Amino acid sequence: MAAQTDFTQRLAALAARVEAALADAIDGSAGGRAPARLIAAMRHGALGGGKRLRPFLVIESAALFGAGEATAMRAALALECIHCYSLVHDDLPAMDDDMERRGRPTVHVAYDEATAILAGDGLLTLAFGILAESDGLSASARLALVSRLASDAGTAGMVGGQALDLSAEGVAELPEAEIVSMQAMKTGALIAFAAEAGAILAEAPAEDRRRLREFGEVIGLAFQLADDLLDETAEAAALGKAAGKDRRRGKKTLPALHGIDWTRRRLAELVDEAEALLAPYGAKADTLREAARFVANRRS
Template sequence: MADNDAGFEARLAEAARLVVERLERCLSEGEPLMAGVPARLRAAMRHGVLNGGKRLRPFLVMETARLCGAPEAAALDAAAALECIHSYSLVHDDLPAMDDDDLRRGQPTVHVAFDEATAILAGDALLTLAFGLVAASHDAEPQARLHLVHALSREAGAAGMVGGQLLDLEAEDETSLPEAAIARMQAMKTGALIAFACEAGPLLAGAPAEKRERFRRFGETIGLAFQLADDLLDETADAATLGKAAGKDRARGKKTLPALHGHDWTRARLDALVAEAGELLAPEGADAATLVAAARFIAERTR
């Protein structure tokens, strides 16, 4: 167990190092999609994406790709694209008209460090860049690239992440929200991109539909755990630990399951989700130990 966890931490760190290196290249003037970009826009894009995140989603892409035998360069492109999309969504979510956050991972948010218009445009540019990176990922088969573009559009778009963000904002005005509505909102807002990350590996490897579906369900399961753990942290941690304002969700009237059911229920549910995630990867045998450790890490993280 401890060995697996140590292995997971090393692989997470290595994936983070690789994807940051790839993102540095994506956002350099040498990248064909970035030639001639105004300096201020490129700086704002870099501020939004090169900010010391854990790079969990890129790790999931890289690790599912490794497990399925997909080309590493193609996985890295997909991981970088996904991180561009995750980062753009944070840049836009932080805007005054949205969650109005000044601080993200201990740093000023993009609209604070630059201005609102630049933050809107930097977000738009990161989102647009992501699709170009996947399309130009020459180590992946053309059909796999097209599947990735389509899946990314679905999971990041109106039926996925963007739709979930809208439901989240709408929920602030509700006095109470049915549990099913909270679950739907969170599955879209957080779960969709994590599910995509876990489906990306089998997709790039051209794995059979059963395997893709199983990896996707693994992603959905750990996505649920991720959100539960995040909401629990917001209730219990302090700003110094989180690198962002704490207790803000509750103050803002955000509806979360830990707020509804309490700490013990949440911990039990997290344990059940980790067990479920492990079962979904059982057919992969010992090779899947790192991903199972990742599920545990997600459920147990304290920051």
């Protein structure tokens, strides 16, 4: 319990630093030339909450190979911009039609649909500007980060997964393998990037990149499983968004397919798999091990 408390405190402290850096990046994104309402909408969609787990994974995976927070922060910010843009767009009426996010009105509710679309566009393009301007990285590391993030955020990753998720809503049944593949793209790809990014930043050997990416893929699946389990079991006040909406919309999830007890057993198995992948790094990987446990056992 003490270790988990230490982890949550460390996560919260980093989240505060990421929040401040993200606010600066958004405010400075257009040198004062962007419409104030658009910047306000971008801030609404990106700031004011969130665990900042993906930036945490970037920074902690980089630390595993000796790269400091200052070196990793801009890659962490770029990834968080991508994640936040995806939430702004996912909440739109044409997508998941959500009215609340992180206990506040979603961007299209607080502003309007057109502004929400543009705010998401702004966060997406800001991400790649942040990566391109990352000081302290070699050109090859920057290029590798840009290439990998574009792939994981695009049609072979998050965007493609969202398209599959939407198309599956009208399907009576979906095989487990297709659900897993869809979720690996929609949710897992960015978490896999977060873990692999640290090895890229540190220019670690290819085997380390492969191992950290696999670790990210495993906890990415655990993250989605835990998210789907929370949608089935948690109260809206704890989630900061509507509960039970996935089942009502006919979304295909593994908890809906196999039940709650199976899901909890599978989460425990995924934690074991994640820890096994980190075994070669010994105590240096303890924080990443705690991250795997946190992802599987979270309550919001």
